[in-house]
Amino acid sequence: MSVLRAVISGLFLMAAGPLRHKVKAVDSRPHIVFILADDYGFHDVGYHGSRIRTPNLDRLAAEGVKLENYYVQPICTPTRSQLMSGRYQIHTGLQHGIIHPSQPNGLPLDSPTLADQLRGAGYSTHMVGKWHLGFYKSDYLPNNRGFDSYYGYLTGAEDYFTHFREGGLDLHDNLKPDFQEKGKYSAQLFTERAVDIIYAHNNSKRLFLYLPYQSVHAPLEVPDRYMEQYQDIKDTKRRKYAGMVSCMDEGIGNLTTALQNAGLWDNTVLVFSTDNGGQVHEGGNNWPLRGWKGSLWEGGLHGVGFVHSPLLQKKGYINKGLIHVSDWFPTLVGLARGTLNGTKPLDGFDQWDTISRNAPSPRKELLHNIDILYARNGRPVYPHTFDTSVRAAIRVGDYKLITGNPGNDSWVPPPEFESRYHGWSKRRHSHHPADNGRVQNMHIEPGQQNVWLFNITADPEERHDLSTSEPEVVKQLLQRLAYYNSTAVAPRFPKPDPKSNPKRHGGVWGPWE
Numbered sequence: 001m002s003v004l005r006a007v008i009s010g011l012f013l014m015a016a017g018p019l020r021h022k023v024k025a026v027d028s029r030p031h032i033v034f035i036l037a038d039d040y041g042f043h044d045v046g047y048h049g050s051r052i053r054t055p056n057l058d059r060l061a062a063e064g065v066k067l068e069n070y071y072v073q074p075i076c077t078p079t080r081s082q083l084m085s086g087r088y089q090i091h092t093g094l095q096h097g098i099i100h101p102s103q104p105n106g107l108p109l110d111s112p113t114l115a116d117q118l119r120g121a122g123y124s125t126h127m128v129g130k131w132h133l134g135f136y137k138s139d140y141l142p143n144n145r146g147f148d149s150y151y152g153y154l155t156g157a158e159d160y161f162t163h164f165r166e167g168g169l170d171l172h173d174n175l176k177p178d179f180q181e182k183g184k185y186s187a188q189l190f191t192e193r194a195v196d197i198i199y200a201h202n203n204s205k206r207l208f209l210y211l212p213y214q215s216v217h218a219p220l221e222v223p224d225r226y227m228e229q230y231q232d233i234k235d236t237k238r239r240k241y242a243g244m245v246s247c248m249d250e251g252i253g254n255l256t257t258a259l260q261n262a263g264l265w266d267n268t269v270l271v272f273s274t275d276n277g278g279q280v281h282e283g284g285n286n287w288p289l290r291g292w293k294g295s296l297w298e299g300g301l302h303g304v305g306f307v308h309s310p311l312l313q314k315k316g317y318i319n320k321g322l323i324h325v326s327d328w329f330p331t332l333v334g335l336a337r338g339t340l341n342g343t344k345p346l347d348g349f350d351q352w353d354t355i356s357r358n359a360p361s362p363r364k365e366l367l368h369n370i371d372i373l374y375a376r377n378g379r380p381v382y383p384h385t386f387d388t389s390v391r392a393a394i395r396v397g398d399y400k401l402i403t404g405n406p407g408n409d410s411w412v413p414p415p416e417f418e419s420r421y422h423g424w425s426k427r428r429h430s431h432h433p434a435d436n437g438r439v440q441n442m443h444i445e446p447g448q449q450n451v452w453l454f455n456i457t458a459d460p461e462e463r464h465d466l467s468t469s470e471p472e473v474v475k476q477l478l479q480r481l482a483y484y485n486s487t488a489v490a491p492r493f494p495k496p497d498p499k500s501n502p503k504r505h506g507g508v509w510g511p512w513e
Helices: 055-063 076-085 114-120 186-200 236-261 325-335 352-357 471-487
Strands: 031-037 065-067 123-130 149-153 206-212 268-274 305-308 317-319 365-371 391-396 399-403 451-455
Touching: 031 076, 031 123, 031 236, 031 325, 055 236, 055 268, 055 305, 065 352, 076 114, 076 325, 114 123, 114 206, 114 325, 123 186, 149 186, 186 206, 186 236, 236 268, 268 325, 325 352, 365 471, 391 471, 399 471, 451 471
Parallel strands: 031 206, 031 268, 065 317, 123 149, 123 206
Antiparallel strands: 065 305, 268 305, 365 391, 391 399, 399 451
């Protein structure tokens, strides 16, 4: 049995005189630190062959477990919703797009969050960074979703230095706006706040620290000194992006140093994850995977992920088990010896044995998404089953099926590889280069292809479509999509509310109902 799951007996007898003293049990549960990078490309970590230097990420991954069959969602809100709820977005109504700042929307309140469950298990829970799970009512704020403290921003993107977006400040210290940090770069600001939490932590309780960086989402901004090492990268956006990655990597190094200095490191489980694929238009890269942010190709949803902990039973290896972002909910609650009381049925699996011991993954299939609001593509191919004009994707075993309009389908080498791939076509036949989840007003020709099948294990770059040669497999996966669709709730995607305008609220983004 894993040392993380062992319960250390707390009763010892002492023979000093007639009295027997009870000695309090040692809490063997780990501290949990979860770092989430924003729009971070699959290619853009050093150990995936990138020109970008990430020495801290490379070291942590090499000493821990690299998750190389790990999946997130193609865009921001859905990944965060599944991390916090352990449920597919078709079961929370967030299967279409992102939550825009002016939308009265949020992760439903009818099920506890990961932070709720960890706090219920006795953890001290803290969040620093990007929320993006709704804030139109105060009930949806992080402080009311299980976090003892919160510092960060509520929307999906903003200026890294001014912390403003569309005329309003979006930087919050718990429930109050913070106007004092103008000019402070967010990656450095968030790292400092997280380090302060670590040093102030009372080690009599277990710590849960959730650090969803703004980095490396657009706008492309970074202090100049981080770009100096990338003067050989001629593409301006790519050079700025590389500097942003290096700044984030430096912050993660500072964070781990703080955990060591505070005496927490030897009993910490650290998880690193991306939220979606890199945005090629904003410097990111997913080479050699197909597609990018917003697409259902591997480049949109095959994430960079690893776990580092001295408590892993097996370290320094690559894990090939199928793992999804929704799995962190039961996995981390299990490590905390918490309960799942009050939760709705979860779509995640406890993956600790898979990660720690390289045991077989309990996950055999993975619903990437079903989005009935997305623009339909072509006509249904197979009658009496799932409508193939609907945008959807599912993974069952080695096979992945995509239907509808999957988004940009390019293979894009990073700009610094140009000499190696001279003449490579960067854009093959993209329908929409960067939708970020919005409904598209596009013309779809009748009869346009809307079914693709790949053996992802044998063909991770999705270069060999098997949909015509393996029709029975297609039908089987369409039946699974039909099953999942029968369990889906209606999408939540309300119209913008003019009452959200920060000019009505002292120039600050925040609850308006």
